[in-house]
Amino acid sequence: MEGVDKEKVQRVVYEMSKGSKYFQNEERKEAFIKQKIDNMRIQCASLSQADLAHYQKVADSRIVELESSRDLSRIWLHVDMDAFYAAVETLSNPTLKGKPMAVGSMSMISTANYEARKFGFRAAMPGFIARKLCPELIFVPTDFNKYNYYSDLTRKVFRRYDPNFIAGSLDEAYLDITEVCRERNVKSEEIVQELRAGVNEETGLTCSAGVAPNRLLAKVLGFSDINKPNGEYVLPNDRMAVMTFVSSLPIRKIGGIGKVTENILKRVFGINTCEQMLGKSSYLCALFSQSTAGIKRAAENIIPKFTFILSFFILFLLLDTYHHLFSQVRFRKSISNERTFSATKDEVLLHKKMEELAEMLSADMQKEGLCGRTLTLKLKTASFEVRTGAVTLQKYISSSEDILKHAKKLLQTELPISSDPTQKTITNFITSGDVNRNCSSFPDVADHDFVSNSETDLSIDSWQTSQLDWRDPFDGNHLSDVDYQSCIVQKSDCVEEVQTSSNDATSSHYNGFTEVLGSTSYQGKFEGINVKNGSNLLEDERLDSCCQEKTMLWLNDYKCSLCGIELPPSFVAERLEHSDFHLAEKLQKEESRIHQTSVPSQRRMESLDKANPRSKSCRRKKAVIHTY
């Protein structure tokens, strides 16, 4: 925004945040990212000229491949309502017009009108900081009924131009206007003007639009602020025009690249724009193609974030292969609710909060006719750490009683907070899918000061494709046959650490926990593996004896013979780690085979229930998971 005193804004934000729990947590996260960046820099530096030449070849061949399959024939339109919530509120209360106003609360604002943005508000800025920047700021509470109503009005207009338009959110949509342009033999500009006028007529609201050969680019045009507010921008279906626009585009403008990724790309590779990304393709290829999962998915033509998107982003911009990431969510995969409340150490209160959430969740699920079998509990401590715990059940559930029953168990495993790193568990290593995550121990003496914030989360997976009804979220008829179909439930709960008299006890508690995370989770991994020798072969005796499978080799000195992943010879530690991965995979398979044949699933559930006496508290900590 023009005329914003950025320095002043930064200073105010800093002054208001400094020293707060929130701020401390942000610092902790930043330190983590810094470490990650340092590690990546080291990896970069260790690449030899030969390595780089190798990866450059790989990168170049992929680029050629992608260029040859480019399609610039479609015309996509991205529409974005201007300051939507704020604009709707102004419609229903015209006295707000011209005054700085924000929709949201003192905790968080969702949208601010353009008068207010002049004061330098950022996305997701808490209300109390916004008010500091602009004391006369008017707050209006959110009212989704209104926004839904107006959103529907806009969608009626969109439908005229593309009956299959894709709704990105309440205030955003993608339209394929290729056909309309062809049928009416007009340029896209004409359609866009007409559509925007139509939206304004129907709603009294203004919107901005971007037109480009694919959705990603159309949206980026909106991000670029060149067309906002109340404007439009058309990018011709021409390779040169696209390349010119994209080459100077800051990477952060692209959907999917957020604060953290931007930081990594900048500080590790010195990449600021899309063009620079192309210049670093060999490095990107070397560092981001290491993941086994990435290779596997790439083979299946699914695009994993780092392997492909980052490495060749500039080309995907042209290709639109990236579509699926932005495509309409055909059916939900999870359902959840969460609440943040002030810190408490009162366990009774926590349970009460959880009951409320379970009921809300169950009601939401029943409204949509959903059930599920994976329940996730989410806890946020007063120091803003977030933890989750999950169970996958054998049966699908949706009642609040069922949700609560399992959520309580999950909460029990989190309470009280302890930073004891010796409480290791290897259950999830050996018996994947084992639900029993409790470990009985004596009740903890320490105070577990919690506050809370509870959330319930239900997810649904593996839909039966035959259930066509499910594809239409507005169709209420799908309930009947679904119960035992493939759904999943998650429930979550957030707890914040309490911040009361027993401050000292709690904070030291937490410091301990933080340390565990910071020092062991990332590095410990490598250390453990370095114990092995420097050989590139996987020569574990157990492996040889129990699974007579092929031994892993580095083909052409780069490629893993088992999964195809590429690692340069100089990445000794990474190669060892990779060997270890294959070993673990085999062991895990072996173990689960043994487990399956010897322990009937029914019994596993019984043991779960027995191992969960309510009176005991469990001290299992999540940090532990990272430490083996």
Add this chain to the structure above:
DNA sequence: GCGGATCAC
């Protein structure tokens, strides 16, 4: 399957 993270709106 799980847990931590990142991202978008």
Add this chain to the structure above:
DNA sequence: TATGGTGATCCGC
């Protein structure tokens, strides 16, 4: 005084 809620995806176990 005070930093949200919902849903999705990815990575590395």
